[in-house]
Amino acid sequence: MSKLNLDPKNNPPGPTPESPVLSKSGWKGPAIATLLSLLFPGLGQWRNREPWKGFLAAVTFPLLAIAAGYSRILLSFWGFVAFITSRLFLLALICVDAFRGARRGRESRKSFHEARFVYVALGLLILTCAVFPATDYFLHKFGYFRAFKVSSASMCPTICEGERIVADMDAYPKNSPQRGDVIMLDFHSAHGPLFIKRVIGIPGDLVSERDGTLLVNGKPIKENGLPQVCGKPKDESLTRGEEPRFDPVSVPAASFFVIGDNSSNSYDSRIPGFGLATPDQIKGRPLHIYWSTEKSRIGCAVR
Numbered sequence: 001m002s003k004l005n006l007d008p009k010n011n012p013p014g015p016t017p018e019s020p021v022l023s024k025s026g027w028k029g030p031a032i033a034t035l036l037s038l039l040f041p042g043l044g045q046w047r048n049r050e051p052w053k054g055f056l057a058a059v060t061f062p063l064l065a066i067a068a069g070y071s072r073i074l075l076s077f078w079g080f081v082a083f084i085t086s087r088l089f090l091l092a093l094i095c096v097d098a099f100r101g102a103r104r105g106r107e108s109r110k111s112f113h114e115a116r117f118v119y120v121a122l123g124l125l126i127l128t129c130a131v132f133p134a135t136d137y138f139l140h141k142f143g144y145f146r147a148f149k150v151s152s153a154s155m156c157p158t159i160c161e162g163e164r165i166v167a168d169m170d171a172y173p174k175n176s177p178q179r180g181d182v183i184m185l186d187f188h189s190a191h192g193p194l195f196i197k198r199v200i201g202i203p204g205d206l207v208s209e210r211d212g213t214l215l216v217n218g219k220p221i222k223e224n225g226l227p228q229v230c231g232k233p234k235d236e237s238l239t240r241g242e243e244p245r246f247d248p249v250s251v252p253a254a255s256f257f258v259i260g261d262n263s264s265n266s267y268d269s270r271i272p273g274f275g276l277a278t279p280d281q282i283k284g285r286p287l288h289i290y291w292s293t294e295k296s297r298i299g300c301a302v303r
Contacts, residue, residue, distance in 0.1 A: 033102035037095045040130040043123070044098025048105065051122035057094045058129035061087070065133045069142035075168055077288040077299045144170030146284070148184075148194065154260030154267065155196050157233035158182065159302060164291040171285035177256060178202065179216075182302050185258070185281040187274070194283055197268055201249070201257025208248035209270075214263070230289075231297030246270045254279055 037044030042058030045051070064086060073079030132138060146169050153161040159182075167184055177183050177199045184194045201207040206217055214221045243264050251257050255276040260266025269276055286302040 029105055030099045030102035033098040034095050037098040038091070040127060041091060041094050042126040042129065044095070045101060046119075046123050046126055048098065048101040050101055051119050051126075053097075053101075054126050055122050055129075057097070058126040060090060062129050062132045062138075064090070065138070065142075069138075069145075072144075074145045075166070075287055077166070077290065077301075080166060080288075080290060144168060147290070148286075150196065151193065152196075152260075154262050154265060155182070155198070156262045157229045158198075158261045159196060159286060159289065160233045160292070160297075162293065163289050163297065165286045165289050165302065167284040167286045169284035172279070172282050176202075176279065177282060177285075179205070182286055183256075183258065183277070183282050184284040184286060185277050186283055187281065195267075196286060197258035197260055197266075197277070199256050199258055199277075201251040201269075203251055203253045203255060205251045205257065206248060207251065207257045207269075209243065209246060212243040212245075214243075214259070230300030231292070232294050233297065244270045246272075249276075251276065256282075 033044035033047050035044075036047055037057075040058070041061055042054035042056075045054030045057055048054075064083070068074055068079075068083045071079075074083060146167050148165050148167060150159050150161055150163045150165060159165060172183070179199055179202050181199045182196065183199060184196055187195050200214065200216055200221055206215075208215045249257060249269070255278055257269045258277050259268040259270060268274055288302060289297050289300045292298055292300075
């Protein structure tokens with residue numbers, strides 16, 4: 001009678017289980033699902049035959065945008081940062097879930113029992129949720145918030161060239177700018193670039209200059225009279241040249257005398273071709289710097 005060899009040390013090695021490594025073709029589905037969710041949040045879950053999960057993922061983005069719009073947190077620097085961070089975090093979670101769902105593809109398809117028209121309808125709703133924040137209605141409803149890249153050094157050191165700012169486009173529909181306010185105006189072109197200037201003369205003021213010094217109602221406006229500069233601006237933007245000369249101007253009603261804080265390098269109301277700003281030209285008010293090459297200036301309020 002033969003003996004059984006029960007000693008595992010003496011048993012010949014059997015076939016080892018294969019590692020669950022995906023082949024190149026096995027990565028295609030997860031990659032497509034991730035890309036779809038990156039472009040249209042929730043569409044990757046829809047492709048994975050999880051339409052209700054995709055719809056819930058998609059609807060969070062317009063709801064988050066609506067909440068931010070009504071609460072006006074986007075006008076605050078930290079509110080703006082929190083909103084962007086929340087969107088990126090949610091998008092990352094949705095993309096990871098779409099990737100994992102695609103890798104479980106067979107199991108998720110087995111549990112899929114939705115009617116075809118429900119499946120198609122949920123796909124259309126997911127696409128709608130992705131497109132809705134870019135519709136004219138949404139942009140008009142919450143159009144008070146806009147971001148800009150500064151293309152001029154005329155307001156440096158307050159705002160320097162290349163920096164990006166957030167502006168309140170609903171700052172002056174009812175209230176008029178006050179002396180010292182920083183404003184954005186369209187300068188004779190409804191669709192042209194917006195200029196950023198500081199109001200130094202309001203209706204009834206007399207603005208003049210003497211030996212290169214700006215005077216408002218006979219009193220000089222000096223750099224030390226402006227708000228303290230936040231952070232460290234670029235040194236090359238602070239070079240001073242000759243100040244433009246101009247005749248005294250009595251600011252009429254519904255007009256404003258504006259200049260750039262970099263007064264020797266600014267195209268403003270001192271130049272005949274620019275003239276005074278009018279209420280219909282004023283489009284908004286810069287609030288804060290959200291990006292700058294100088295880290296110390298990120299988050300600086302515009303004053």
